[in-house]
Amino acid sequence: MRTPAEHSLASGQAPADWWRTAVVYQVYLRSFADSNGDGIGDLAGLRSRLPYLSWLGVDALWINPHYPSGGADGGYDIVDYRAVDPDYGDVADLEAVVADARQLGLRVILDVVPNHTSDRHPWFQTALADPDSAEAARYHFAPPSDEPPNNWQSLFGGPAWSRTPDGRWYLHLFAPEQPDLNWRDPAVAADFDRTLRFWLDRGVSGFRVDVAYGLFKDAELRDNPGSYSPTLFGHGPEQAMTWNQPEVHDVWRRWRSICDEYPDTMLVGEVCLADLEQVALYSRPDEMHQSFSFRLLKSRWSVEAFADGVQTALDAFGRVGAPVSWVLGNHDKDRQVSRFGGGALGTSRARAAALMMLALPGSPYLYAGDELGLPQAVVPDEAKLDPIFWRSGGARAGRDGCRVPMPWNDSAGVGFSPDGAAQPWLPIPAEWEGFAVSRQTRDGGSMLTLYRRALALRAAHPALGSGDATVETQGDVLTVRSTGDDETVRCVVNMGTGTVLVPNPGSVLLASSTHVKASAATVALPPDTAVWLVED
Incomplete structure (x- = not known):
C-alpha cells in the first residue's frame, strides 16, 4: 500500500x-x-x-x-x-x-x-427489511400509495419509481436494481x-x-x-x-x-x-x-x-x-x-x-x-x-x-x-x-x-495538446491552429464531398490518408481526411 x-x-x-x-x-x-x-x-x-x-x-x-x-x-x-x-x-x-x-x-x-x-448492497437489503433503519434513510423511499410520488422517469425507460414488497416506493433513475442514494x-x-x-x-x-x-x-x-x-x-x-x-x-x-x-x-x-x-x-x-x-x-x-x-x-x-x-x-x-x-x-x-x-x-x-x-x-x-x-x-x-x-x-x-x-x-x-x-x-x-x-507526434510537439487553439471554418473545411512556445501546428479537416486545396505554410507532420498530396505551396485534401501542418 x-x-x-x-x-x-x-x-x-x-x-x-x-x-x-x-x-x-x-x-x-x-x-x-x-x-x-x-x-x-x-x-x-x-x-x-x-x-x-x-x-x-x-x-x-x-x-x-x-x-x-x-x-x-x-x-x-x-x-x-x-x-x-x-x-x-x-x-x-x-x-x-x-x-x-x-x-x-x-x-x-x-x-x-x-x-x-x-439493490443487493447490504444497505438496501437492510432498508427493505426495516423501514425505520438508518440504512433506509440512505435511499429515497416514499410511503405506499396508488401512484408514484412524481413524474420522474428512468433513463433506461419507464417510471423512476418501483415498489418494495411492503408497498413503499423507491427511486431509481436507472434500472430498478440501481436504487438512488440519498446524499x-x-x-x-x-x-x-x-x-x-x-x-x-x-x-x-x-x-x-x-x-x-x-x-x-x-x-x-x-x-x-x-x-x-x-x-x-x-x-x-x-x-x-x-x-x-x-x-x-x-x-x-x-x-x-x-x-x-x-x-x-x-x-x-x-x-x-x-x-x-x-x-x-x-x-x-x-x-x-x-x-x-x-x-x-x-x-x-x-x-x-x-x-x-x-x-x-x-x-x-x-x-x-x-x-x-x-x-x-x-x-x-x-x-x-x-x-x-x-x-x-x-x-x-x-x-x-x-x-x-x-x-x-x-x-x-x-x-x-x-x-x-x-x-x-x-x-x-x-x-x-x-x-x-x-x-x-x-x-x-x-x-x-x-x-x-x-x-x-x-x-x-x-x-x-x-x-x-x-x-x-x-x-x-x-x-x-x-x-x-x-x-x-x-x-x-x-x-x-x-x-x-x-500519439508519438503529440508528445514530441507541445503545441499539440497544450498550445493555445483557434478555430476557423471556410466552407466545409475546419481548421484548428494550435500555437505553443516554439511552433504552430494546424489541423485541417475536409468535411465536404470534394477535394480542397489548403495553403501549406511549412511541412506535413501527419495525414489521415495516403491520398493527401502536398506541394511547396498547397496541400490537396480529399473528402473526409485531416492533416497536421507545421508552420515554418
Missing part, C-alpha cells in the same frame, strides 16, 4: 497537473483480455496487456467498474465499493496492475459510482470518503465519477417540468428536479480536498448536461479537475457541428481555467466508425476525427478498440444484456454493440481468451480477426498505426 507521499510515478515525471494534457485510454475490463478462459476479461488479462498501452503511447488508463456487482448494468450496480468482483480477480490483482502500470509510466484511474448502489444523509458522504481513501492508498491516480451531475434530487420531490426528453447534447431544464442540483458541487469540493491529500491524483466527472457552461462549473479550481465534454461524441459529421463543439468547449472550460476532456467514443455510445457512416466512409471520417481530437489542447479520452477502427458490432437480441434494450422492449438497441471483446490476433478466438476457453460473454463477430492488433501492427496504413504515430 502506498502512502500519499509515495504517490509520484516511478518514472520520475513531474506530477504537476499531468492530467491537463494526458491521453487516457478507457478499458472496458470485461471485454479487454481474459486470462483464465472463462470468457470474461479480468485484471490479470489487463495486466498482461499493459505493455501494449505503453507501446501505443497513452499516459493513463481508466478502468470501468471492477467491483462486486449485481450484474444488472455492466458493473454500474455495485454491491461493495472496497472490493473486486471475483470475475475480475481480487484487490491484490488490482494492486499488481497499478504497480506494473507505474513501472511503464502509466497512471491508473478507477470508476466510482456515487449516485446509486445495487442528504451524512452517512453516505462519510462512506464514500472511506472508499476514495481505500483506493488512493493503493496507488491509483484518481477517479472517473459516474453520473457526477446527479446525487442530489429536489428535496420536495416535485414533478419535472417536462417529460423525459433529453436534448441532443444532454439533460436540460425539462429535468430540473432530478439533475444538477446546486448542493452537488459541495460533494466535489469535499472530494477535491481528499485528492489534494494525495499529490498527483485527479477527478474527472461524467456530466451529461446540455449546457457546457454548466458542465464546466464542475471543473472549477476547487472542484473536479476535469468534466467530460461530450459534444463531439454526440455531433453529426459536419463542419458546423464540429467547429461549434470545439469552440464552445474551449470557451466554457477556459472561463474556469480547466482543460477540456475530449471524447469521441465510450462504452455508452455507438462506435464512431458506424456513427460516421460505416464501412470505408465511416473509417475515413474516424481517422480524420482522431487527428482532430489529438490536436486539441486538453486531455483526450480514447475508448478501447477505437484505435483499431472497430465498427459497432451486431449483437443478436438473444445475446444482449443491456437493460436499455430489455426495458424498452427492444425499441432501443442498447449498448452491447460497443462492448464486444477486443480482437488481439487473427486466430479463431481473436486472442481475447486462451485456447480452449469458454465462449466470450458477448459474441465476437467472425470478421473481427481483420481488425486484430497483431494484424494492424504489421500494416503501415492501419488505424492502429495512425493512432500510434499521432
